[in-house]
Amino acid sequence: WELTLGDLLRRASVNWPDQEALVIGRARMSYRSLNAAAQALARRLLELGIARGNHVALMGNNTAEWVIGYFGVLLAGAVLIPVNPRFSPREIRYVLRKSRCDLLLAQTGMSQILHQDMGQFEDDVPPVLHFGTIEYSHGRDAFAGLPPGSPEAKLPAVAADETAVIMFTSGSTAFPKGCMLTHLGMARNAFLHDARLHLSAEDRWFGPTPFFHASGCIWGILSVTAVGATLVSCEKFDAEESLQILEREQCTYQHGIDTICVRQLEIAKTRRFDLSRLKKGTSTGPLSLLSRIRDELGIEYIVSKWGVTEGYGNLTLCDIDDPLERRLGSHGRIFETFDYRIADPELVNVALSAGSVGEIQVRGAAMQGYYDDPAATRAIMLPDGWLRTGDAAMYPDLVLLSTER
Numbered sequence: 001w002e003l004t005l006g007d008l009l010r011r012a013s014v015n016w017p018d019q020e021a022l023v024i025g026r027a028r029m030s031y032r033s034l035n036a037a038a039q040a041l042a043r044r045l046l047e048l049g050i051a052r053g054n055h056v057a058l059m060g061n062n063t064a065e066w067v068i069g070y071f072g073v074l075l076a077g078a079v080l081i082p083v084n085p086r087f088s089p090r091e092i093r094y095v096l097r098k099s100r101c102d103l104l105l106a107q108t109g110m111s112q113i114l115h116q117d118m119g120q121f122e123d124d125v126p127p128v129l130h131f132g133t134i135e136y137s138h139g140r141d142a143f144a145g146l147p148p149g150s151p152e153a154k155l156p157a158v159a160a161d162e163t164a165v166i167m168f169t170s171g172s173t174a175f176p177k178g179c180m181l182t183h184l185g186m187a188r189n190a191f192l193h194d195a196r197l198h199l200s201a202e203d204r205w206f207g208p209t210p211f212f213h214a215s216g217c218i219w220g221i222l223s224v225t226a227v228g229a230t231l232v233s234c235e236k237f238d239a240e241e242s243l244q245i246l247e248r249e250q251c252t253y254q255h256g257i258d259t260i261c262v263r264q265l266e267i268a269k270t271r272r273f274d275l276s277r278l279k280k281g282t283s284t285g286p287l288s289l290l291s292r293i294r295d296e297l298g299i300e301y302i303v304s305k306w307g308v309t310e311g312y313g314n315l316t317l318c319d320i321d322d323p324l325e326r327r328l329g330s331h332g333r334i335f336e337t338f339d340y341r342i343a344d345p346e347l348v349n350v351a352l353s354a355g356s357v358g359e360i361q362v363r364g365a366a367m368q369g370y371y372d373d374p375a376a377t378r379a380i381m382l383p384d385g386w387l388r389t390g391d392a393a394m395y396p397d398l399v400l401l402s403t404e405r
Helices: 005-015 031-048 064-075 089-098 111-115 183-197 221-227 239-248 258-268 287-297 374-380
Strands: 020-024 027-030 055-059 079-083 103-107 133-136 163-168 178-182 204-206 230-233 253-255 280-283 301-306 339-343 358-363 387-393
Touching (some): 005 221, 055 064, 064 103, 079 089, 103 111, 111 133, 163 183, 204 239, 221 230, 239 258, 258 287, 374 387
Parallel strands (some): 020 230, 055 103, 204 230, 253 280, 280 301
Antiparallel strands (some): 163 178, 358 387
8 A cells, every 4th residue: 555646556557457447438548658658648647847845736527638647746756636516606716726726627618617607705806726727628639738848857756655635525514624634545445356356457447527526536537457457437427328338348346336327227117227246336315225236237246335525435335245134234344453442422532332323433544634724624634633523323243234224
């Protein structure tokens, strides 16, 4: 796990050079070509003036170019800021200002969001981007706005415990907060995820969840890269098209959420698809949904999971070899490398006995903190290392049970 995210890609390009790394739309890339494209982009960023520790935002839909941008920024030694293009213009401008972003890489047409609805609030002002905004497109020279870069330029060394990504949480109740996530923590989560799901280079992973979210850029991109599997995705989710992709690409695994799976189940009632290779999968949502996914989509080894962005996303997951009643009756087993407790939500530091319902707290998997927000960090990260998740559960026999039951 003492790896940077750039190391993960380089490792994959050596171990599985000709394996398909990406299948998104018309784009198909091997690990060798993905690594070459990401390194070339990193050198172009260095030529622009990006230095180790600079903050570079990436805003776009699920495309091959987004993945190239993701690894390219990290290989250049910069910190990545994934930006949700579905945020309001005000929220996007806030994220770029709050993160002290130096450069925005935006999919063609998206940078205009920065100038929409300006002036409604006194604090809503354009972010100051030292290197400005560069739009990227599909195709061979997607990042044409960047200088060519030197093939001889040496990429900077980065430590595994350095910040890799500042991932902003949902802004549903207030402005979003930026979770500082390290290379080591993100790589570790990918490996733990892969081990529970028995993923390997033979798997073809369908991941339609957004890359700007932890479910896309940790459980998706990194989990696949860690074992040399193939990432299959789509720029925008459509239920019928997703089933066609699963059939055409002979996917063996689906990484879903409840809304995705419910819409697929509706389509599957009236149309038949050959999903015979699709045997493994995950989903959020009510546990009753897992049974429907298993029975109606044929995903035999379906498991639920639970986590929070502040804890690198995924914190519990069943092994696909766990008994069926455990897989369909819980939101997962804890990962052995972390400590968990169920605490009194009012007294905070008082652990409750087995069978009691309280707040889930975890130690050993916490973010570095919220970027430039020490007060919010202190409210969620206790002095003795426990991370408050804000979610409730029971804790008997090392299984986190849904309070829905």
